Amino acid sequence: QPGLRTAAAAWIYAGGAHHTGYSYDLTAEHMADFAEMAGMEYLLIDNSTTVAGFKKELRWNDLYYHLAKGI
Numbered sequence: 001q002p003g004l005r006t007a008a009a010a011w012i013y014a015g016g017a018h019h020t021g022y023s024y025d026l027t028a029e030h031m032a033d034f035a036e037m038a039g040m041e042y043l044l045i046d047n048s049t050t051v052a053g054f055k056k057e058l059r060w061n062d063l064y065y066h067l068a069k070g071i
Helices: 004-013 028-038 051-069
Strands: none
Touching: 004 051
């Protein structure tokens, strides 16, 4: 979930192995909560991921983090 082509493309667009986390024991909600507490970006690649949607999310996140720092 999703297919290998979509998952690999999204993973590469997100920076590949740079700051990647993966777990069988934690849920996506656990990781999202931790990222929010730590002030870190969180990107989920799952069965609803599309490359186009993921690229849009990256652009929105980039804008958010720039604004949060006070450009």
